[in-house]
Amino acid sequence: MTIFQFPQDFRWGTATASYQIEGAAQEGGRGVSIWDTFARTPGKVFNGDNGDVACDSYHRYEEDIELMKKLGINTYRFSIAWPRIIPDGDGEINREGLDFYHRFVDKLLEAGIEPFCTLYHWDLPQVLEDDGGWGNRRTVDAFVKYAEVIFKEFTGKIKFWLTFNEPWCIAFLSNLLGIHAPGNKDLQTSLNVAHGLLVAHGKAVQSFRRLGTTGQIGIAPNVCWAEPYSKSPEDQAACDRSIALNTDWFLDPIYKGSYPQFMVDWFAQAGATVPIQEGDMEIISQPIDLLGINYYTMGINRFNPEAGVLQSEEVDMGLTKTDIGWPIESRGLYEFMHYLQKYGNVDVYITENGACINDDLENGKINDDRRISYYEQHLAQIHRIINDGINLKGYMAWSLMDNFEWAEGYRMRFGLVHVDYRSLVRTPKESYYWYQNVIKNNWLETRN
Numbered sequence: 001m002t003i004f005q006f007p008q009d010f011r012w013g014t015a016t017a018s019y020q021i022e023g024a025a026q027e028g029g030r031g032v033s034i035w036d037t038f039a040r041t042p043g044k045v046f047n048g049d050n051g052d053v054a055c056d057s058y059h060r061y062e063e064d065i066e067l068m069k070k071l072g073i074n075t076y077r078f079s080i081a082w083p084r085i086i087p088d089g090d091g092e093i094n095r096e097g098l099d100f101y102h103r104f105v106d107k108l109l110e111a112g113i114e115p116f117c118t119l120y121h122w123d124l125p126q127v128l129e130d131d132g133g134w135g136n137r138r139t140v141d142a143f144v145k146y147a148e149v150i151f152k153e154f155t156g157k158i159k160f161w162l163t164f165n166e167p168w169c170i171a172f173l174s175n176l177l178g179i180h181a182p183g184n185k186d187l188q189t190s191l192n193v194a195h196g197l198l199v200a201h202g203k204a205v206q207s208f209r210r211l212g213t214t215g216q217i218g219i220a221p222n223v224c225w226a227e228p229y230s231k232s233p234e235d236q237a238a239c240d241r242s243i244a245l246n247t248d249w250f251l252d253p254i255y256k257g258s259y260p261q262f263m264v265d266w267f268a269q270a271g272a273t274v275p276i277q278e279g280d281m282e283i284i285s286q287p288i289d290l291l292g293i294n295y296y297t298m299g300i301n302r303f304n305p306e307a308g309v310l311q312s313e314e315v316d317m318g319l320t321k322t323d324i325g326w327p328i329e330s331r332g333l334y335e336f337m338h339y340l341q342k343y344g345n346v347d348v349y350i351t352e353n354g355a356c357i358n359d360d361l362e363n364g365k366i367n368d369d370r371r372i373s374y375y376e377q378h379l380a381q382i383h384r385i386i387n388d389g390i391n392l393k394g395y396m397a398w399s400l401m402d403n404f405e406w407a408e409g410y411r412m413r414f415g416l417v418h419v420d421y422r423s424l425v426r427t428p429k430e431s432y433y434w435y436q437n438v439i440k441n442n443w444l445e446t447r448n
């Protein structure tokens with residue numbers, strides 16, 4: 001058994017997102033999002049699942065906050081649904097939507113839990129997608145209007161802000177691979193989306209500063225750490241491209257004011273270019289205060305000219321996998337955090353980390369030992385990272401509760417709390433009690 005002691009001011013939390021937990025999709029003045037549309041498109045989401053009810057957190061948030069209080073977290077990452085605030089994207093403001101989030105944030109603060117707010121976690125108002133989505137500057141301007149409404153409303157209550165969750169998923173998973181909403185499969189479209197969301201990010205940061213909003217603001221890329229299958233330069237280059245598309249493609253513009261040239265050249269060979277307008281890169285590279293990092297797994301990659309636009313293929317090395325099929329390898333988090341140092345020792349929060357383990361109720365308990373083992377391995381890496389002097393300030397487990405896992409629907413469960421989707425009864429899993437103990441002690445005690 002080993003004891004890993006965490007810093008006294010380390011933030012312990014959990015994370016969720018509006019479309020995945022709220023439900024009440026036609027209530028409170030909410031408008032239609034691209035995920036409402038995508039989920040209703042046959043064949044896009046497992047079992048035809050959608051977010052109409054989800055975990056019904058729109059109505060049950062007080063019960064959820066009680067679960068957070070009992071867990072002992074001091075930080076809760078959530079996202080605001082843009083379609084609840086400005087239902088048609090850039091028109092009238094919906095007061096009922098703002099009031100809902102005021103009630104929610106007030107309850108969090110009452111419970112001594114710090115709200116950690118994501119402005120955009122994928123639920124774009126459909127009206128804007130119909131008019132070109134993130135590739136149209138109308139959406140960029142609409143996002144800035146939405147962000148300014150939220151900054152003005154919640155300054156003083158919310159002190160931790162993220163503009164976008166997982167820009168790689170927004171641009172490439174959703175517009176090149178077509179696996180998430182809106183389901184486009186076009187490289188140029190995906191580059192237009194990536195650039196549009198980066199300009200929107202930069203403009204929102206400018207507004208945040210200009211309005212004197214309280215707190216710190218950043219963005220939350222998801223990580224794709226990869227190591228080469230062989231020592232061949234081709235395999236290493238395939239890894240570099242895979243890592244860069246999730247990280248450098250977004251963080252170079254933000255921290256350096258330019259895209260990674262080797263990737264710009266790579267896409268140019270495929271006939272795609274970045275639609276940069278005069279002044280864009282200066283806007284995008286507004287200084288930010290923090291980074292959220294979402295880590296789940298890592299890959300061993302090799303060059304394969306047939307493997308998509310990156311010609312980079314993940315090789316199955318026979319590692320133990322979670323129930324969604326992702327290899328369990330916590331070492332990638334450690335390696336990535338050192339890779340991230342090329343942008344400086346910036347303040348980082350792990351804003352998502354967790355395991356899809358689909359254990360169900362047995363005699364009123366969920367013995368999700370595999371999830372505990374996953375968290376044990378990854379928190380041990382977190383400790384190593386902090387010990388190396390990297391400014392890792394906090395950790396949010398994905399997720400507080402089972403919820404709508406996008407194209408996988410409700411079959412994939414990431415929660416510390418089990419949700420019965422018929423009764424909506426919440427049942428803390430054994431991993432919830434394990435995490436509760438880690439937080440209470442502020443140390444990790446490994447079992448071997």
Ligand SMILES: CCOCCOc1ccc(-c2cn(C[C@@H]3NC[C@@H](O)[C@H]3O)nn2)cc1
Nearest residue numbers: 017020166173177179222294296352405406
């Ligand atoms: C070559 C084919 O490749 C397909 C890769 O397809 C995926 C699908 C899904 C993911 C994915 C899902 N999550 C968890 C979410 N993060 C945000 C939060 O909302 C969680 O629900 N992270 N990454 C990645 C890649």
